[in-house]
Amino acid sequence: MCDTMVALGNVTADGSVLFAKNSDREPNEAHEVVIVPSADHPVGSRVKCTYLEIPQVSHTYAVLLAKPFWIWGAEMGANEHGVVIGNEAVFTRVPYQKEKGLIGMDFIRLALERSRSAEEALHCIINLLEEYGQGGNCGFRHRMFYHNSFILADAKEAWVLETAGKFWAAEKVKDIRTISNGLTIGQTWDMASTGLVEHAIKQGWCQSKSDFHFARCYSDRVYTRFSDARRRQKCSADLLSLQRGKITEKTMFQILRSHAGIGEEERRIDRGLTGSEVCMHAGFGPIRGSQSVGSMVSRLTPNSATHWVTGTSAPCLSIFKPVWIDSGLPEDLIDHPQGVFDESTLFWKHEILHRAVLKNYPERSRVFLVKRNEMEEEFLRQEAKKRFQSEIERRAFTDECFEKSQDAEEHWLKDVLKVPEKRLDFFYHLAWKQFNQEGEMSSRIP
Numbered sequence: 001m002c003d004t005m006v007a008l009g010n011v012t013a014d015g016s017v018l019f020a021k022n023s024d025r026e027p028n029e030a031h032e033v034v035i036v037p038s039a040d041h042p043v044g045s046r047v048k049c050t051y052l053e054i055p056q057v058s059h060t061y062a063v064l065l066a067k068p069f070w071i072w073g074a075e076m077g078a079n080e081h082g083v084v085i086g087n088e089a090v091f092t093r094v095p096y097q098k099e100k101g102l103i104g105m106d107f108i109r110l111a112l113e114r115s116r117s118a119e120e121a122l123h124c125i126i127n128l129l130e131e132y133g134q135g136g137n138c139g140f141r142h143r144m145f146y147h148n149s150f151i152l153a154d155a156k157e158a159w160v161l162e163t164a165g166k167f168w169a170a171e172k173v174k175d176i177r178t179i180s181n182g183l184t185i186g187q188t189w190d191m192a193s194t195g196l197v198e199h200a201i202k203q204g205w206c207q208s209k210s211d212f213h214f215a216r217c218y219s220d221r222v223y224t225r226f227s228d229a230r231r232r233q234k235c236s237a238d239l240l241s242l243q244r245g246k247i248t249e250k251t252m253f254q255i256l257r258s259h260a261g262i263g264e265e266e267r268r269i270d271r272g273l274t275g276s277e278v279c280m281h282a283g284f285g286p287i288r289g290s291q292s293v294g295s296m297v298s299r300l301t302p303n304s305a306t307h308w309v310t311g312t313s314a315p316c317l318s319i320f321k322p323v324w325i326d327s328g329l330p331e332d333l334i335d336h337p338q339g340v341f342d343e344s345t346l347f348w349k350h351e352i353l354h355r356a357v358l359k360n361y362p363e364r365s366r367v368f369l370v371k372r373n374e375m376e377e378e379f380l381r382q383e384a385k386k387r388f389q390s391e392i393e394r395r396a397f398t399d400e401c402f403e404k405s406q407d408a409e410e411h412w413l414k415d416v417l418k419v420p421e422k423r424l425d426f427f428y429h430l431a432w433k434q435f436n437q438e439g440e441m442s443s444r445i446p
Helices: 106-113 117-130 196-204 212-216 221-226 229-244 249-256 346-366 369-386 391-416 427-439
Strands: 003-007 017-025 030-036 047-048 054-055 064-069 076-079 082-088 147-153 158-164 167-172 178-179 291-301 303-307 321-323
Touching: 003 082, 003 147, 003 229, 003 249, 017 082, 017 147, 017 249, 030 291, 030 346, 047 064, 047 212, 047 391, 064 106, 064 212, 064 303, 076 106, 076 291, 082 158, 082 291, 106 117, 106 147, 117 147, 117 167, 147 178, 158 178, 158 212, 158 391, 178 221, 178 229, 196 212, 229 249, 249 369, 321 369, 321 391, 346 369, 346 391, 346 427, 369 391, 391 427
Parallel strands: none
Antiparallel strands: 003 017, 003 178, 017 291, 030 064, 047 054, 064 076, 076 082, 082 147, 147 158, 158 167, 291 303, 303 321
């Protein structure tokens, strides 16, 4: 389960376009942040995606990818031209292609590597979808099949693209737009696949063109309902609308960390077998098997693009750090995480703190969140001055932010462990005991 959102310049505080996404995957499905440089490719080259090999283009653009470690593509990412894309799993009535093909994350990377604008990326995905379809297992330990929706944005505009098999509809964003794990486009759109309405009528999902509604006709209502997509999508849309005209990167950080919508009481993360929040915490059972394992916020203008990434799970406990594609990532991120504990990687280092906090989330998180927020405020202040400096200066700043973040988390862990553990809900405790065993972390959490 995931949440993706965008706010155009007519509703942000400074006229920039702001994009944000949480990647919700299995708790041990390590998330990594990588930069792939631009490249030229010989005529006749082919590219191996997660499962499928397809013809390569002559030139690919530099990309920043925030991704599950085992997948070729990305859950969210950006390219050197300031295009950003995030995807959502959606559940539809169209049968899933279970043989290996292109998956949603592959579409993101392919479009970013081949497009100079959001609209160009939109058409890139549509063309690939219509030629190759979409299919293949998207789960790590547990097999999972789904279709995809996307938000694509650049410094001028944004689009929502929603798919069901090879069928699709696209809508241009006017100001604020959010998507979760359900189709949202209804009776109007800006572009759509040939035969979209006729197929629904033929299947008996509607009677005529006049009562066609894309989301209502094509959605699998059972899976969409249990994903809690409608409530989460409303939560993110409401929180953004509340800040209309004042939306900043900090607004996006806060929404990605939210555990409740407007007027809702914040639920204890160790309670319940169903339900989910924008900041997703895994629990017991198949419906609560996902965790927000990585987060990204992008600020886009015609002259600059700054990407704020966590590279770590649980955005409510993580630190957003600034990255620029041209200036690169810290060297210590070259060691890519896998599906079991490895203290040399950013993702798994943070898991020691994260999983220690889970033993008494309300009290242990209070130990450092004020300091965490102060650190991010300072990063934001400095980034506003450094975004137009040289690559060397921006790279030094990125390295400094990552280093300060890791040093702070090591210090905070010592303070967290001074707070006693709390008796947890039985099923929640059982779930995390299993997650820790599978991730080879049982002996790593103090």
